Amino acid sequence: MAQVLEFKLPDLGEGLTEAEIVRWLVQVGDVVAVDQPVVEVETAKAMVDVPCPYAGVVTARFGEEGTELPVGAPLITVAVGAPVSGGETEGSGNVLVGYGTSEAPARRRRVRPAQPSANGTAAVHEAPEVPQTPEVPEGPVPVISPLVRRLARENGLDLRELTGSGPEGLILRADVEYALRAAAARGRTAAPAAPAPAVPVTTGEIRTPLKGIRGAVADKLSRSRREIPDATCWVDADATELMRARGAMNAAGGPKISLLALLARICTAALARFPELNSSVDMEAKEVVQYDHVHLGFAAQTERGLVVPVVRDAHARDAESLTAEFARLTESARTGALTPAELTGGTFTLNNYGVFGVDGSTPIINHPEAAMLGVGRIVPKPWVHEGELAVRQVVQLSLTFDHRVCDGGTAGGFLRYVADCVEQPAVLLRTL
Structure with missing residues (x-):
């Protein structure tokens, strides 16, 4: 029977007490491996990826992109001990940012939401593979920097649609800017996926959050x-x-x-x-x-x-x-x-x-x-x-x-x- 463990925003070190969720790297129902980055956050010091110390199925996420969370607040819950092929069931203990394996995480797998069983408990079942359907790559896309990822997100550009010109398909800033210029030329520039940081108000003022x-x-x-x-x-x-x-x-x-x-x-x-x-x-x-x-x-x-x-x-x-x-x-x-x-x-x-x-x-x-x-x-x-x-x-x-x-x-x-x-x-x- 699966055990649901809660992963909280870890102590980020250097006296940092909170972080802003920039981008979720997993969704509810995804299978995660030990030390796989699950969320990209921005602190008062830097932009970092937070690795999860557990392997299993993501059952819940806490906080929308743009939300600030204090250290110790819940990030996700993970069902461990479920029959997930090739996954670890114990935590690595590496909960500080910058720790964990350096290998790329395995491709995410989606599982069906938990369904009540005969005795009233919830069970998690992996969705069957559909070999005839072409796969769309999921999970983190190789991008040269968080700034490039943010540029794409703020302009509503899906990085998975791009072909990176960097080493091993790495997406560079020039790739994103070229895609945005091409979209503008076609007259269909995508709408921003997130609110702009500076918000004009009716009096003509522009207010920029100090965060x-x-x-x-x-x-x-x-x-x-x-x-x-x-x-x-x-x-x-x-x-x-x-x-x-x-x-x-x-x-x-x-x-x-x-x-x-x-x-x-x-x-x-x-x-x-x-x-x-x-x-x-x-x-x-x-x-x-x-x-x-x-x-x-x-x-x-x-x-x-x-x-x-x-x-x-x-x-x-x-x-x-x-x-x-x-x-x-x-x-x-x-x-x-x-x-x-x-x-x-x-x-x-x-x-x-x-x-x-x-x-x-x-x-x-x-x-x-x-x-x-x-x-x-x-x-x-x-x-x-x-x-x-x-x-x-x-x-x-x-x-x-x-x-x-x-x-x-x-x-x-x-x-x-x-x-x-x-x-x-x-x-x-x-x-x-």
Whole structure:
């Protein structure tokens, strides 16, 4: 006799307490395997698939797409112990996101709803196969990123109708965009399957819900402003020699070195001299907590909002390693594939807002960190160099810091050292 087990939204780690259902990957009556993803959810940190630790038949789902559920709320119920061929009947125990097997789940099978038996109990029967009927692929479709899946869903496009141009039929964003353009050309653009996130009202206003990553960012920035007495200092620096040094590195062959990696290397060297800025404040204990490692966050703008991926142990990485890790995390941020662990635990943040074409900024500190270095655009400007007026590549650097962890002298010393390294990269040789 089948036993019905309830699978609840698991603890997603990193202090996350709720998630929004983005897309159900199974339906009532489907047969699921151990560790098969059953629902795609969006947390305040990332988009993730949740694997079910049980094998059996899905008997109920809880929550519609777009619904927010707290951790511990029921997701699905599964009838285990039913005569399901080739399935496990015990749970894997892997209920945290990111755990479980890496193999693709088996094709879903549909079973008939439970029918009352003679003694009044419900029994589950598998529907017979109909070999003459062509099968339509069911279950998750191989898609390069959750953003592509969302693009298709919001435009009413069935991914199972597409042929992916990626490896092994992987559906790329270009495939979805091509299909949408083709539909528009035929004059039959599909209606959206889900309500748009921004809803115009009768007064001409547009209201966008503060939830998911956008809501998490709003909460963190508000908390930073409430709790941290911040101050900002800034300086202009001649970055001509830094740009020349990078050009020489890249001309020597091997992997190209990014400017962000060189700035990160300068940051870690500066934090070694001024460790007060690599810290946080524990208000409950009334202590300043100083770290012996640098987990360097960097601001990345994505379609889903601002995120701050973290480069672990940045102080122990060279320029090549930093370049590769920045590239990996940036791509994951773009596709919505960052894990909660990759978005938390930072001790200092580097914010290159120069990519937006601006010179300066006074950024809000990424709570609970104690400081953030901002870098503006590098542009040719008139500059006094070796006693003569010349056109040099100039950048504005700003440091926003928590005044509880240090005074202006420490902050100014840190920023001046960073500027010296930008102007004379050979200064870094002392710390290599």
